[in-house]
Amino acid sequence: MGKWTRRGFITAGVIGGSALVIGVAIRPGHRAPGLAKFVAGPEETLINAWVKIDANNQVTVIAPHSEMGQGAQTALAQMLADELDAKWEDVSFMEAPAEDEFANYALGKGFILGDAKIPALLVGSVDGVFMQVTRAMHLQITGGSTSIRATGVYGMRVAGAAAREMLMASAAQSWGVDVSELKTSEGMVIHEASGKQEPYSRFAAMAGKLKPPSVPRLKTPDQFTIMGRNKPRLDIPSKVDGSAQFGIDVVVEGMKYATVNAAPVFGSKVANIDSSAASKMAGFIEVVNLDDAVAVVADGYWQAKQALAAVKISWTETGNESLTSEDLFDQFQADMKRANESGDSRKDVEIGNTSQAFAEATRIVERNYKVPYLAHACMEPMNAVARVEDGKCDIWTGTQNPLGFKYDVAAALEMEVSDVSITNQFLGGGFGRRSSADAAIQAARISKQVGLPVKLIWSREEDVQHDHYRPAVASNFRAALDEKGMPVAWENQYVDKHEPVEAPHISYAIANQRIHYVDSPTHVPFGPWRSVDHSQHGFFVESFIDELAYEAGMDPYKFRRKLLKHHTRQVAVLDLVAEKANWNSPIGENRGRGIALQESFGSIVAEVVEVTVREGKVSVDRVLVAVDPGFAVSPDGLKAQMESGVIYGLTAALYGEVSIQNGRVSQSNFDNYPMVRMDAAPEIETYIINSHATWGGAGEPGTPGTAPALTNAIFAATGTRVRELPVSKYEFDVSFREENEV
Amino acid sequence: MIKLNVNGKDHDLDVAPDTPLLWVIRENLGLTGTKFGCGISQCGACTVHLNGKPVRSCITPVASADGAMITTIEGIARGDELHPVQQAWIDEQVPQCGYCQSGQIMSAVALLRDNPRPSDEDIDSAMAGNICRCGMYSRIKKGIQRVASGEVQHG
Numbered sequence: 001m002g003k004w005t006r007r008g009f010i011t012a013g014v015i016g017g018s019a020l021v022i023g024v025a026i027r028p029g030h031r032a033p034g035l036a037k038f039v040a041g042p043e044e045t046l047i048n049a050w051v052k053i054d055a056n057n058q059v060t061v062i063a064p065h066s067e068m069g070q071g072a073q074t075a076l077a078q079m080l081a082d083e084l085d086a087k088w089e090d091v092s093f094m095e096a097p098a099e100d101e102f103a104n105y106a107l108g109k110g111f112i113l114g115d116a117k118i119p120a121l122l123v124g125s126v127d128g129v130f131m132q133v134t135r136a137m138h139l140q141i142t143g144g145s146t147s148i149r150a151t152g153v154y155g156m157r158v159a160g161a162a163a164r165e166m167l168m169a170s171a172a173q174s175w176g177v178d179v180s181e182l183k184t185s186e187g188m189v190i191h192e193a194s195g196k197q198e199p200y201s202r203f204a205a206m207a208g209k210l211k212p213p214s215v216p217r218l219k220t221p222d223q224f225t226i227m228g229r230n231k232p233r234l235d236i237p238s239k240v241d242g243s244a245q246f247g248i249d250v251v252v253e254g255m256k257y258a259t260v261n262a263a264p265v266f267g268s269k270v271a272n273i274d275s276s277a278a279s280k281m282a283g284f285i286e287v288v289n290l291d292d293a294v295a296v297v298a299d300g301y302w303q304a305k306q307a308l309a310a311v312k313i314s315w316t317e318t319g320n321e322s323l324t325s326e327d328l329f330d331q332f333q334a335d336m337k338r339a340n341e342s343g344d345s346r347k348d349v350e351i352g353n354t355s356q357a358f359a360e361a362t363r364i365v366e367r368n369y370k371v372p373y374l375a376h377a378c379m380e381p382m383n384a385v386a387r388v389e390d391g392k393c394d395i396w397t398g399t400q401n402p403l404g405f406k407y408d409v410a411a412a413l414e415m416e417v418s419d420v421s422i423t424n425q426f427l428g429g430g431f432g433r434r435s436s437a438d439a440a441i442q443a444a445r446i447s448k449q450v451g452l453p454v455k456l457i458w459s460r461e462e463d464v465q466h467d468h469y470r471p472a473v474a475s476n477f478r479a480a481l482d483e484k485g486m487p488v489a490w491e492n493q494y495v496d497k498h499e500p501v502e503a504p505h506i507s508y509a510i511a512n513q514r515i516h517y518v519d520s521p522t523h524v525p526f527g528p529w530r531s532v533d534h535s536q537h538g539f540f541v542e543s544f545i546d547e548l549a550y551e552a553g554m555d556p557y558k559f560r561r562k563l564l565k566h567h568t569r570q571v572a573v574l575d576l577v578a579e580k581a582n583w584n585s586p587i588g589e590n591r592g593r594g595i596a597l598q599e600s601f602g603s604i605v606a607e608v609v610e611v612t613v614r615e616g617k618v619s620v621d622r623v624l625v626a627v628d629p630g631f632a633v634s635p636d637g638l639k640a641q642m643e644s645g646v647i648y649g650l651t652a653a654l655y656g657e658v659s660i661q662n663g664r665v666s667q668s669n670f671d672n673y674p675m676v677r678m679d680a681a682p683e684i685e686t687y688i689i690n691s692h693a694t695w696g697g698a699g700e701p702g703t704p705g706t707a708p709a710l711t712n713a714i715f716a717a718t719g720t721r722v723r724e725l726p727v728s729k730y731e732f733d734v735s736f737r738e739e740n741e742v
Numbered sequence: 743m744i745k746l747n748v749n750g751k752d753h754d755l756d757v758a759p760d761t762p763l764l765w766v767i768r769e770n771l772g773l774t775g776t777k778f779g780c781g782i783s784q785c786g787a788c789t790v791h792l793n794g795k796p797v798r799s800c801i802t803p804v805a806s807a808d809g810a811m812i813t814t815i816e817g818i819a820r821g822d823e824l825h826p827v828q829q830a831w832i833d834e835q836v837p838q839c840g841y842c843q844s845g846q847i848m849s850a851v852a853l854l855r856d857n858p859r860p861s862d863e864d865i866d867s868a869m870a871g872n873i874c875r876c877g878m879y880s881r882i883k884k885g886i887q888r889v890a891s892g893e894v895q896h897g
Contacts, residue, residue: 069838069876232835239840240828242775242815246841249774257769282758301778302765303758379779379787379841379875428777428841429875460780636835640878644838647877670784670873679866681879 050159051080057187057201059086061093061156065147066400067235068427068434069644070699071637072147074233078633079152082226083160083219086200087186093234095424148633149602149695161216163207170206171198221631221692228690230636235426247398247425248457250385255453256285257301258446259308262293262466265663266523267318270294274312281307288449295446301457320523320663325472328522328660329370332474332495335520345493345516349505352512354480357489361480365551368477369540371725373658374470374529375665375673380428381463386443387453388413393420393444398427400435408437409444431648432528436468464673465665468527469658471496475504475540480512485552487563488512494540495520500600503533506541507570507599508563524660530648531700534600538704539653539711539725542596546712547721556712557583557595569628569691570597573606576687577626581608590614591621592717596709602696603629607646609682609709613717617733620650620682620710625702630695632688638698639686645702646684651676653707654734655726680734744808748773749817759805763797764788766804767814775815775844779873786872789845790814796852798871815844818851826894827851830885833894838876846872850886859890 052060061077073093081091164184171189172179175196183190190197221228238244263269273294275287283303288295294313298304339345358364384397393413399405402422410417427434443456458466473495480489489512494504497517504515529535549559557578564570574597578584587593590612597606610622625642632638655674659666667673711722720730728734744755748771757766762781767773767790776799779787783798790799791813818825824832827850837843846869853860853868860868865886874882888894 069840071838232832235840236832236835236837239837239843240824240831240847241819242773242844244840245774246777248778251772251774300761300765300769302761377875379777379785379839379873381778426841427839429839431875457778460782640835640838640881643880644877647879648875651877669782670780671782675873675875676877676879677870677873678879678882679870681877684880 050156051084051163053163053200053204055201055204057087057090057199059084059091059187059200061091063093063095063151064155065151066095066398066402066424066427066430066434068398068400068430070147070641071233071235071634072699073235074231075148075634075637076152076156077234078226078229078231079148080156080160082224083157083216084164084200085184085186085225086160088226088231090187147697147699149630149697152633153695157218158216161218162213165213165216166207166210167200167203169210170203174203174206221690227633228631228635230634233637239426244426246380246428247385247396248380248383248428248455250396250425250455252385252387252396252453252455255385255387255455256297256299256450257304258288258295258297258443258454258456259301259304259459260290260293260295260442260456260462261308261311261313262462263315264465265315265318265320266525267320268292268315271314271316272312275307275310277312278307278310281310283307285452286450287311288446290442290445293442295442295456297446297450297452297454301455305459318523318663323523323663324661325372325659328472328524329474331522332370332472332520333476335495335518336474336476336493339518340493345518346497347516348497349513349515351514352489354489354491354512354514357512358478358480358491361488362483363481363485363551365479365481365548366477367544367547367723368474369543369723370474371472371536371539372656373472373524373526373660373665374535374652374656375464375467375658375667376429376431376433376470376529377464377670377673377675378427378429378431378433381460382433382439382458383456384440384443385453385455386440386447388444388448389451389453391415391419393448394423395421395440395444396423396425397440397443398425398430398434399437399440400427400430400432401437404435405437405440409440412437412441413444413448431530432532433467436527438466438468460670461668464658464668467658468525470529470535470652471498471526472522472524473536473540475537477540477544479510479544479548479551481548481551485554487548487552490514492540492544493517494537498526498533499528500533503600504537504541506545507567508545508560509566510563523663530645531600531703534598534700534704535649535652535707538596538598538600539707542598542705542708543711543721543723546594546596546708546715550715560595560597564597569604569689569693570599570606572689572691573597573604573626573628576689577606577608577624580626580685580687581610581624583608590717592713592715594709594712594714594716596705596712598701598705600697600701600704601699602694603627603698603701604696605642605701605705607702607705607709609706609713611710611713611717613714613732616731618654618714618727620654620680622683622685623650623706623709625684625686626689627686627701628689628691628693628696629698629701630693631690633695635688638688641698642686642702643684645700646706647676647681649703649706650682650710652703653710653725653727654680655728657726657729744804746804746807746810746812748812749814755804757804759803761804762800763790763792763802763804763807763812764799767799767812773814773816777841777844779842779845784873785842785845786849787842787845789848789872791848791852794852794855796849813848815847818847825851826889827854827885830888830894833888834881834885836878836881836885838878842872842874842876846874846882850882850889854886854889860886 283299475494549556777787779785
């Protein structure tokens with residue numbers, strides 16, 4: 001993939017202004033002919049990389065993103081179809097194949113040109129590096145809330161507009177009229193002067209031979225007919241009748257079933273396997289040593305699971321066999337202290353003169369916060385179907401990065417990339433977890449070893465105990481206050497910086513800031529978890545700012561607003577959520593409201609959480625969300641993402657904890673790693689502001705503000721400040737919501 | 743031999759009696775709409791009806807279902823006509839990833855059959871056994887209320 005160089009993008013001749021984004025989606029030299037073999041069927045002509053139109057005028061949008069419930073494929077289809085002026089009823093989508101030609105160019109563009117913030121999407125749990133530059137060219141990732149704001153804005157809209165212009169040019173040529181006399185509507189090209197009107201399909205073949213325009217004209221929001229409207233999600237009908245096929249549902253001729261136990265202490269290896277008892281069990285086929293895990297293959301999953309339980313495995317010692325979460329948090333504090341003494345703490349933000357401000361402060365406030373490791377707990381446990389035969393490897397699985405998986409599997413099996421195929425399925429939850437190819441690699445190795453197609457299914461226990469976890473983080477704060485109690489200096493030191501880089505940064509107008517961090521690696525594997533570093537720093541920053549509001553004797557909403565007065569979008573969401581929550585009205589006895597603000601993935605979200613705390617029992621009554629995504633392509637889809645992000649954040653805040661004991665994860669299943677259920681779920685109200693600022697993401701921005709809004713509400717109700725998550729660690733009962741409290 | 747009637751069709755199955763019904767439905771009968779989520783009756787993704795009652799098929803030994811009538815997500819529509827709960831799920835745009843929804847729908851169908859006008863508390867208690875990691879609880883509740891209020895008819 002060396003050809004995708006910075007130079008390659010720039011020589012497209014489309015850098016600068018809006019032309020920059022266009023050149024990425026539609027490359028000069030027209031790559032459609034080379035792509036047609038992957039996606040075009042009979043009677044179909046590929047217009048450009050992301051759309052095809054068949055003989056019946058049916059438009060297929062080719063979306064380079066996975067569908068894991070976020071509705072991205074429908075929203076992307078809306079973006080392309082609107083610019084194309086297609087008839088929505090004639091639009092469907094297919095997922096782009098896992099081929100280099102269908103990498104997320106828009107993501108790659110931003111990465112290479114450095115003009116887009118690309119969050120942590122890559123694996124990198126071993127070496128601690130989220131962003132691996134060498135892999136950037138294999139990006140086909142769904143993560144970082146990028147589908148709409150990168151692929152959609154820089155790819156789909158441009159592709160739709162270009163396709164429309166190519167169809168119009170073809171119609172103009174065949175009718176012998178000037179293109180300026182033509183218009184389009186609902187999949188038709190129209191020449192009003194002559195009354196001619198023909199479907200796009202009539203010109204599709206001709207248009208497919210044209211060189212795409214490098215700067216197609218995009219619609220302005222007032223011209224949108226499909227974007228900004230609620231369109232029923234195209235994937236939902238198959239999800240109400242059991243027909244949607246997830247990775248775990250794939251069936252391949254001659255397939256057997258496997259399940260796996262990985263080393264309980266991360267980093268440990270298989271020392272010895274005794275399968276003498278297991279091998280006598282019904283349905284047993286083979287035991288497979290995967291070095292850091294042991295798999296059993298059998299006729300069915302249940303038989304594989306029973307047999308695996310009968311395999312006696314001993315593991316090598318790593319030296320981490322007695323480690324606990326407490327040890328790790330002690331390590332974090334020790335590493336921060338050491339770095340402060342040696343002057344090695346790494347600079348993140350440095351504004352003004354913090355040490356002078358602290359020296360002159362009227363008062364200094366110090367607070368420390370911490371959050372634990374978290375598992376993703378996708379409803380669909382990790383799984384993959386693999387068939388390794390005749391020097392080829394075919395994989396069927398639900399993945400957030402089909403192309404990346406292809407390279408990872410090829411590398412693990414020492415095969416040519418061209419000999420590996422990945423067929424993506426619906427994802428039963430992703431949240432970042434399905435960007436790691438571990439289960440697919442295991443399935444491929446097992447299939448290779450036994451010489452049979454294999455469906456590998458992890459037990460839930462395996463899923464919880466062998467995740468790539470949301471990192472545990474400790475974060476220490478100091479603020480210098482002036483005589484009025486207002487902050488004049490902000491110092492924050494934390495452990496382990498990943499992505500997005502801006503997650504610990506603040507918009508609040510505090511003149512002197514020093515934000516710095518230390519690396520404090522542990523043996524626990526980690527990876528991106530819905531909202532990535534915002535999930536921790538959102539809690540830390542919005543808790544500390546709330547504490548500072550009380551220190552200043554100010555209302556927490558008004559305090560934030562005062563420190564943000566030059567940030568109009570932030571003020572707008574704060575004002576809207578406060579208004580909808582009747583922030584200034586009394587909320588009643590035993591109740592409290594908390595507020596939090598978070599800008600992440602290009603969207604700005606303010607949340608108010610209302611709680612009732614009676615006799616220690618915390619009931620989350622209502623959550624209000626105000627979100628400015630720039631523009632909501634699918635307003636109901638955006639609301640669904642806010643609701644989902646809030647519940648995901650609430651589960652983490654109330655109960656979420658993966659703890660380490662004896663070097664291994666203590667939790668194992670939903671009985672000891674609980675989730676918010678319907679009886680604990682609050683009412684959620686979402687209000688949208690279309691500010692028409694640069695379009696932002698939706699999948700993640702609802703999550704980070706939930707925990708601090710909740711704990712700020714608990715403080716307002718009880719006076720107890722929660723500085724360590726989850727809330728269940730405190731003397732609160734968080735088991736269920738009381739009815740009729742609102 | 744174990745006899746099951748699944749979605750109106752009779753099956754004679756030669757399977758170990760302790761095999762959970764879930765795996766028989768998925769692997770032996772090829773009905774993959776019923777999902778595996780936890781294996782310990784904690785998440786509800788595997789919910790099917792056994793003689794009309796919702797059960798977690800992941801902990802139900804197939805032997806205990808011998809001779810029983812089983813209904814799965816594939817068996818609740820009448821031909822091409824969706825069950826009202828399925829239709830309500832589309833109307834309310836309930837599913838996100840969709841993995842838990844077969845179980846959610848089977849629990850909701852059972853609730854509404856026994857209690858056509860459930861209160862909020864009834865819904866909470868009937869549905870609390872089904873986890874939705876995408877957090878679509880408010881839409882699930884609205885879907886149930888939509889059916890209860892008669893807003894949705896068959897098809």
